[in-house]
Amino acid sequence: MLSLRVLRGSRPAVLGRWALVAAAAAGTGLLLLSALGWALAHPGGSTSHAVVRLVWCVVPVVVTVQLASAVGRRQSADWPREGMSSVGLGRNGITVLAAATTALVCAVGSALGLLLFLLLRGDVTGGPWDGVGPGVLAAGRALPVAGAAVLLALVPAAAACAVVAGMRPGRPEDTHDAPGSLPWGVALVAVGLAVEVAAPKHSGVPLPSGLGVIAPAAIGGWIVTAAGLVLAGPGLVYLCGRLLAAFRPGAVRLLAGRILQHESRRIGRPLGLLCATAAAALSAYALQSGGGHTLGPVTVFAFTLIAVCVLATAAVGLAETGDDRPEARGALQEVAAAPSVLRAALAARAGALAAVLVPVAFLVAALSTVP
Structure with missing residues (x-):
């Protein structure tokens, strides 16, 4: 709840950065789900091809996590330390709040990616979109809930860990x-x-x-x-x-x-x-x-x-x-x-x-x- 209140009280420029993070997380989630859809559409194909398509998604995941971590650390630096201390948030509390806010925004983006993937598959509208081949959407096949949840949780979890690792105290820069x-x-x-x-x-x-x-x-x-x-x-x-x-x-x-x-x-x-x-x-x-x-x-x-x-x-x-x-x-x-x-x-x-x-x-x- 505190993360939502922090986001709601942010300036328009800060909200614009968080919107970009959510859009990146949605795009990365869509790519991960497309790799899952390709594996579902080719059940008799080689397992190595499905693994290769999933491995190529590592690069979008890494750059999305880096963007989310940079935005999360940037906003935490703008928070007034006096106000945070007055509500009982010290250095560790600010780190946890920044990580939770980043994970929340990335989770919203992943949910948007899932919704877009379902729209393209035709699970919501009743007909798949013709702009992408059926080999990627796997229209008409049941989407495994556990597999989709694990893939969509990668970016929020990794982004939260990156924020915590980036905000830990270290030696001053020389x-x-x-x-x-x-x-x-x-x-x-x-x-x-x-x-x-x-x-x-x-x-x-x-x-x-x-x-x-x-x-x-x-x-x-x-x-x-x-x-x-x-x-x-x-x-x-x-x-x-x-x-x-x-x-x-x-x-x-x-x-x-x-x-x-x-x-x-x-x-x-x-x-x-x-x-x-x-x-x-x-x-x-x-x-x-x-x-x-x-x-x-x-x-x-x-x-x-x-x-x-x-x-x-x-x-x-x-x-x-x-x-x-x-x-x-x-x-x-x-x-x-x-x-x-x-x-x-x-x-x-x-x-x-x-x-x-x-x-x-x-x-x-x-x-x-x-x-």
């Missing part, structure tokens, strides 16, 4: 640690790409929409490469800040460079994940255009969901860093700095990050399409 993560991230990217290139060809796990097959070793290489990009993200952002502030900078370049160095640990990992997602999208586009394949509606929906979740997670992280700079704004106002200086510094930061991260994404995508 900006000088950011450059140290860059060599390790580059090493992981190199190892992942080497594993992908050396993986056996024309055998392994089938890709969605008939894009071919990929070896399990290549999948492991992709995971290592993505982890390396996420790990290298803070170092890349710090490097961008150092380059901006080097070689006799002016006021705009110096301000932009110092801000990037200061925020490198906070925004580096979301930007690294965004870079990994862009590389994966470029690789999928190269496979689709090179082989003349047409992506199915489920695959297009999954790609769109992943892209929206990653972009929203990065946006939440960037907005959080913007809210944590009131002292800097006040100091600039005291020295009578023009508002155009802040806008110019923002443009310089965006240009420097794009100049570094975009080539990295294209390079990783080009090397990843070799297998």
Whole structure:
């Protein structure tokens, strides 16, 4: 009940973020149920194909959980500590409340996904929708309640656990640690790409929409490469800040460079994940255009969901860093700095990050399409 009261009293911007989380949870639940529907529609088919379709749903689940965790931690940081303490909620109580609120929103989204799946199957309207093949909806077959409940409970449970893990007290962030993560991230990217290139060809796990097959070793290489990009993200952002502030900078370049160095640990990992997602999208586009394949509606929906979740997670992280700079704004106002200086510094930061991260994404995508 307290979670509902907190949600009801939230600002429109906060409610918009929670609505995005609910929509992502609904989309992920729909993908999980489509994998279950495919298994029901092919009872005599190979069990491995059904497992593969379910395994490919891990990526939407992960990005949805990450988005829900980021929004949950962001709202808990906005709660007034005095008001929470007055009702008997300390650090642990705030953590539990944030986890419960996140799980509640994700559960509502999963319920919406179930309702949409039933509508597409024709269980509510009486006729299945023709836009998706019957092999995905399994229209006319009974939907196992236990299996559907377990699949729909994955996102709320994982999101609540992620919020609890992300809000536990830890050591304070040190900006000088950011450059140290860059060599390790580059090493992981190199190892992942080497594993992908050396993986056996024309055998392994089938890709969605008939894009071919990929070896399990290549999948492991992709995971290592993505982890390396996420790990290298803070170092890349710090490097961008150092380059901006080097070689006799002016006021705009110096301000932009110092801000990037200061925020490198906070925004580096979301930007690294965004870079990994862009590389994966470029690789999928190269496979689709090179082989003349047409992506199915489920695959297009999954790609769109992943892209929206990653972009929203990065946006939440960037907005959080913007809210944590009131002292800097006040100091600039005291020295009578023009508002155009802040806008110019923002443009310089965006240009420097794009100049570094975009080539990295294209390079990783080009090397990843070799297998």
